[in-house]
Amino acid sequence: VVLATFFFVPHRARWVWLLAASFYFYGSYNPLVLAQLLLSIGVTYWLSLRIEAETEPTRKKRWLKTSIGLLVANLFAFKYTAFVNESVRSAFELAGLTYPVPEFHILLPLGISFYTFQLIGYVVDVSRGTKAERHLGIFALFVMFFPKLVSGPIERGKGLLPQLHTEQFFDSARVASGLRLMLWGLFKKVVVADQLAMTIQAAYDKPHEHSGVVMIFATWLFAFQVYCDFSGYTDIALGAAETLGYKLSPNFNRPYFATSVGDFWKRWHMSLSNWLTDYVYNPLTKTKVSMKWFYWMLCSLFITFVISGFWHGAAWTFVLWGALHGTYLVLAIMTQKQWRKVHERLGLLKRQRLHLRLKIASTFCLVSLAYVFFRSNTTADAFYILTHFHTGWTEPFSGLKELVRDNRTGLILGLCGAAVVMAVDWFEAKTTVAQVLAARPRWVRLAVYYAGAVAILLFGALSGPRPQFIYVRF
Amino acid sequence: MEAAIPSTSQDNAGGAAAVLPKPAVPSAARGLLRLFVEGVLLLLCAYATVAAFVLFVPEVNDYHRASAMKHERLAALPAPKIVLAGGSNLAFGIDSAMIEAATGRKVVNMGMDGFLGVRFLLAEVEPYVKASDLVVIALEHDSYVIPIEGNPDNQLAIVKANPGALEYLTTQQKLAILKASHVVAHAKVDRLIVDFSQTVQQKLLGIESKSQLAEHVGSFAGFNAQGDLTSHLDIRYPGKPMDGMDLRRAAIEPVARLMHEFEQRMQKRNVTVMFSYPPVAEPYFKRYRKNIESIDAALRSEPGAHVPSRPDTFELPEDLFFDTVYHVRREGRAIRTRKLVDDIRATLAETTATGQ
Numbered sequence: 043v044v045l046a047t048f049f050f051v052p053h054r055a056r057w058v059w060l061l062a063a064s065f066y067f068y069g070s071y072n073p074l075v076l077a078q079l080l081l082s083i084g085v086t087y088w089l090s091l092r093i094e095a096e097t098e099p100t101r102k103k104r105w106l107k108t109s110i111g112l113l114v115a116n117l118f119a120f121k122y123t124a125f126v127n128e129s130v131r132s133a134f135e136l137a138g139l140t141y142p143v144p145e146f147h148i149l150l151p152l153g154i155s156f157y158t159f160q161l162i163g164y165v166v167d168v169s170r171g172t173k174a175e176r177h178l179g180i181f182a183l184f185v186m187f188f189p190k191l192v193s194g195p196i197e198r199g200k201g202l203l204p205q206l207h208t209e210q211f212f213d214s215a216r217v218a219s220g221l222r223l224m225l226w227g228l229f230k231k232v233v234v235a236d237q238l239a240m241t242i243q244a245a246y247d248k249p250h251e252h253s254g255v256v257m258i259f260a261t262w263l264f265a266f267q268v269y270c271d272f273s274g275y276t277d278i279a280l281g282a283a284e285t286l287g288y289k290l291s292p293n294f295n296r297p298y299f300a301t302s303v304g305d306f307w308k309r310w311h312m313s314l315s316n317w318l319t320d321y322v323y324n325p326l327t328k329t330k331v332s333m334k335w336f337y338w339m340l341c342s343l344f345i346t347f348v349i350s351g352f353w354h355g356a357a358w359t360f361v362l363w364g365a366l367h368g369t370y371l372v373l374a375i376m377t378q379k380q381w382r383k384v385h386e387r388l389g390l391l392k393r394q395r396l397h398l399r400l401k402i403a404s405t406f407c408l409v410s411l412a413y414v415f416f417r418s419n420t421t422a423d424a425f426y427i428l429t430h431f432h433t434g435w436t437e438p439f440s441g442l443k444e445l446v447r448d449n450r451t452g453l454i455l456g457l458c459g460a461a462v463v464m465a466v467d468w469f470e471a472k473t474t475v476a477q478v479l480a481a482r483p484r485w486v487r488l489a490v491y492y493a494g495a496v497a498i499l500l501f502g503a504l505s506g507p508r509p510q511f512i513y514v515r516f
Numbered sequence: 517m518e519a520a521i522p523s524t525s526q527d528n529a530g531g532a533a534a535v536l537p538k539p540a541v542p543s544a545a546r547g548l549l550r551l552f553v554e555g556v557l558l559l560l561c562a563y564a565t566v567a568a569f570v571l572f573v574p575e576v577n578d579y580h581r582a583s584a585m586k587h588e589r590l591a592a593l594p595a596p597k598i599v600l601a602g603g604s605n606l607a608f609g610i611d612s613a614m615i616e617a618a619t620g621r622k623v624v625n626m627g628m629d630g631f632l633g634v635r636f637l638l639a640e641v642e643p644y645v646k647a648s649d650l651v652v653i654a655l656e657h658d659s660y661v662i663p664i665e666g667n668p669d670n671q672l673a674i675v676k677a678n679p680g681a682l683e684y685l686t687t688q689q690k691l692a693i694l695k696a697s698h699v700v701a702h703a704k705v706d707r708l709i710v711d712f713s714q715t716v717q718q719k720l721l722g723i724e725s726k727s728q729l730a731e732h733v734g735s736f737a738g739f740n741a742q743g744d745l746t747s748h749l750d751i752r753y754p755g756k757p758m759d760g761m762d763l764r765r766a767a768i769e770p771v772a773r774l775m776h777e778f779e780q781r782m783q784k785r786n787v788t789v790m791f792s793y794p795p796v797a798e799p800y801f802k803r804y805r806k807n808i809e810s811i812d813a814a815l816r817s818e819p820g821a822h823v824p825s826r827p828d829t830f831e832l833p834e835d836l837f838f839d840t841v842y843h844v845r846r847e848g849r850a851i852r853t854r855k856l857v858d859d860i861r862a863t864l865a866e867t868t869a870t871g872q
Contacts (some may be wrong), residue, residue: 046552049544214545217551450713451706488558495562500569505699 043219044188047286053209057183060286064186068152075151081483082116086174086499093165094174102169109165117158120148125356134508147426153192155353155516157185159317164199172200180206189282190492193275193513195291195313202288210287219476220284225494227277230463231511233501235271237456239509240449246417249427253434256441257414257427263453265410266460268512269297272311275511291316296467298409301401303370306409314350322346340375344368354416354516359424363415370408455501531814569701570672576707580677581736582607582628587640587680588744589624595646598623598860599745601637602654603630605794608843611853612742618857619864621650625743630656632674633666634771639684643855647786650864653775654792654857656842657808657827660766664774665689668696669703733838748838749846757837758802764808772814779821790863791815795852797834797841801827822866824859 051059069076089109096102124147134141164184167175180244184203185191212411245252245260252260276293283290291313300306307315326342333341344365351364372382390397411428418424434441446453466475477488498504525734580591590599598621600606606627626641645651662863665688672693674681682690738747779789793812801808808827834841836848844852 044550049548135722212547214547214551217547221555222549450707454709455705488554492558492561495558496565499562499566499698500701500705502702505696 048286049210049212052423055261056210057177057206060188061179061183061186064183064188064191068186068191069186071152072149075149078116078120079152079157079186080182082113082157082161083185084178085112085179086165086185088180090168090174092163093168093178102437103109106165106169110162112224113158113165117154120151120154122356124148130356150271150515152514153194156196157191158193159196159321159353160198161312163196163321165316167199175199175203177207187283187288189279190290193272193279193511193516195276195279196317197291197294197313201291205288213287215353216287219284220281220286222476222479222491223281224278225281225491225498227279227281229273229459229494229502230270230274230277230500232498232508234456234459234463234503235267235274236503236509237452237459237501237511238267238270239503241446241453241456242267242417244448246419247446249418249423249430252445253438253441254427254431255434255438258431259442260421260445261410261413261417261427263373263456264413265298265406266456268416268462269294270463271512275513296470298406298464299402299467299471300405300409301398302405303367306405307371308368310356314353318346318350322349324485338373341373343371344386347371359418360422362421362424363412366412366415370412452503459497459501520689536717559796563697564696566701569704570697571676573701573704573708575673575676577724577732577734578677578736579734579751580628580674581672582739582743582745583681584678585628585736586624586628587644587678587738589741589743590626590641590644593622593624596621596648596650599641599645599651600627600654601639601641602627602794603632603656603659603842604628604840605630605656605842606654607739607743607745607794608748608838609849609852610744610856611849612740612744614850614853615857615860616742619860623742627654627743629670629674630659631667631670633662633671633689634659634664634774635686636666636681636684636689638774639686640681642778642781645782645785645787650788650790650860650867651782652790652792652860653778654793654856655771655793656760657763657766657796657804657811658761658842660771660811661761661763663853664770666693668701672696672700677796738836747847748843751838751845753838753857754763757797757834757843758840760796760804760841763804766807766811766813772811772817776818776821779818788863788867789823791826792823792825792859792860793827793830794842795830795832795837795844797829797837798831799834800841801831822863824862825855829855846870 048059065076068079086109089105089112093102093105093109096105124145127143128145131141131143131145137282175184180203183206184199186196187197187202187206190197194271195223215216237371242260242264245256246264249257273294280290295309295312297306297310300309323342323346326345327335327339329338331338345368347364347368348361350367351360351362354360354364383390385397390400414427415421415424418427469475479490571583598615598619600610600612604627606625608627610625612623612625615621626637630637637655638653641651665686668689671681671685671689675693685693689739733748733751734745735747738745740746770785775789775791782789803832805828812823812827815821830852832844832848832851836844836851838845
């Protein structure tokens with residue numbers, strides 16, 4: 043409906059139309075959280091103008107700190123209060139004390155982590171000299187633009203705001219490209235992620251009942267589930283925006299073909315990685331501290347990844363997931379020379395292809411290992427899984443058979459779908475599928491779209507309870 | 517999906533735009549219309565493929581073909597007859613000949629599939645019953661968990677095998693079938709994959725799977741003239757019978773209301789309705805005794821309802837069952853039918869005495 047009418051609405055009124063669609067989209071989830079979002083937008087808008095207007099650096103900094111403080115406090119209040127309460131309760135119980143505050147739950151506004159980071163990035167940019175947005179409606183749309191509101195990408199003002207001011211003209215090739223991207227995202231979500239979800243859940247909900255082999259298999263499956271789920275969402279978001287003429291930031295670039303964990307983070311959730319680099323890691327490394335810069339750089343790196351983990355979810359499992367990635371990177375930097383020597387001795391540097399493949403495989407294993415924390419329901423579960431990886435190797439198939447018993451076909455379809463996604467990723471190292479399709483006759487393109495639609499209808503998990511997008515929770 | 521009409525921002529910004537009248541809105545309309553038409557055509561083709569899959573990939577077996585045969589018998593038999601309405605517990609667990617011999621009335625066993633939904637199971641019987649007929653309703657306890665409207669997958673299967681069954685479906689049910697066609701197609705994909713893996717397993721290891729056995733048994737050829745399935749009677753199922761549904765999720769009141777409304781309509785036509793229970797394997801019965809007793813209480817709540825036996829009358833040892841906790845084999849079928857005959861006799865005697 044939004045697309046069908048968008049190009050008929052006069053340019054000066056389009057922001058109203060898109061904002062109304064975003065209001066509807068967000069408000070249909072829960073009108074109460076809409077009020078909270080509007081308050082955040084209003085306050086940030088006003089503060090950003092104050093920051094821009096202020097010429098005195100100390101005062102400017104004060105306004106900036108107030109803005110960031112308010113936004114972080116808002117995020118903390120909604121997302122982390124209950125978690126802190128429970129953590130303090132556990133600490134009290136460990137010490138044998140009674141904790142007086144009862145357990146409580148707060149309604150988590152959809153996409154709060156995403157739009158909070160976007161708003162923080164915006165006020166920091168304004169304090170660094172970027173022009174603040176004067177038009178409150180456009181500013182609200184910059185935050186609320188419905189394709190990316192709940193799970194990103196985390197946009198920057200300089201990327202999206204000028205686009206929202208520019209008149210977008212209808213371009214059938216671009217609309218078709220957007221629809222194609224949405225179709226691909228849907229395929230990833232319903233044919234791969236949702237088909238694999240049931241098997242993974244069966245393993246992770248009762249890790250004590252499964253052997254190490256089974257948990258390794260489930261973790262490996264989860265690597266594909268989370269990738270197809272999140273990149274599927276992103277493709278749908280990017281595609282929806284593209285149909286309207288807007289270009290959102292890319293979030294993925296073939297992450298499972300990364301050759302190191304550092305490289306992985308340049309390819310996975312790129313808008314978050316860039317945000318963390320610009321607004322956490324870089325400022326941290328520039329902070330004056332008493333230790334040597336090299337060690338402080340490593341500390342900054344580690345802190346950035348812990349923050350990244352904490353941003354994902356209010357649970358120790360996410361913190362540990364982030365910390366593990368931070369540890370990987372710190373160790374990689376510290377042992378860079380030694381690794382090079384090892385590779386030299388093994389003769390890998392002369393065998394470039396094998397070397398590359400080994401690096402891709404080892405990175406994938408390290409990333410998958412960290413997913414144990416990401417997916418586990420509790421830290422106790424995660425440690426149990428990690429400490430029992432060695433079990434079940436004498437009879438590996440009996441446990442696996444038991445795990446897949448109730449969803450054998452879903453697993454087969456999901457794995458086939460994952461193979462297609464990985465093949466496309468592999469292929470896109472040289473050229474994009476979009477470019478290849480564009481060079482083909484029209485009927486070939488239509489046949490591909492038709493095949494995609496049929497695959498979604500026939501092979502997708504479209505019946506029964508549908509798992510929500512994983513990153514919507516964050 | 518791609519229109520050939522160039523109308524990019526570059527075009528509009530170029531020199532040509534200054535000469536020609538600005539065609540932004542009309543070209544957008546044409547382009548969108550073209551995209552829309554192509555999109556709809558593409559979706560229609562995709563759905564046509566799904567429909568072809570649903571129609572041309574054969575069902576798991578020809579079990580549902582028995583529906584047409586049962587409807588023919590139901591329409592042909594004169595009153596007074598006995599009509600057995602319910603799910604597969606009746607198909608697997610009734611010896612109609614024994615009932616005919618004991619009561620002197622012709623029997624039609626309409627029991628096919630509980631997933632068709634209670635509304636359908638009653639609707640397919642209603643037009644054909646006549647004054648002085650006896651309708652025996654014996655629903656699986658799962659029927660209180662399954663939605664009243666039934667499962668579109670199963671309804672589609674029965675309509676495919678017996679197009680006449682379409683007239684017993686409500687418009688809402690027909691629409692649900694249309695909406696669920698891709699789910700049915702997906703279920704067929706699932707089955708093809710399972711079949712393929714089982715065939716490989718059978719060829720390589722010589723193992724016949726449990727589901728293959730059940731599928732083989734549930735065929736049209738296995739039914740007798742009265743509508744009883746007989747192909748499973750002497751086969752011992754490898755392993756334990758499959759559990760029924762979690763009866764703690766049962767929504768008893770709407771189903772009981774539907775059955776009582778049916779009973780009232782039948783009373784007006786001088787047809788007797790008797791409520792009975794399916795045979796149930798002991799462990800399952802014990803686990804859900806409370807829920808099953810609630811079902812019984814709901815059925816008895818209407819004054820004058822004929823419910824001669826309690827549900828535990830049909831609680832039987834597990835080794836008398838075939839593939840599910842509701843499907844009995846030969847010995848179980850004989851026990852269950854004998855008990856049902858007693859109930860039918862009692863009900864008929866009662867209705868004769870009260871002049872109903």
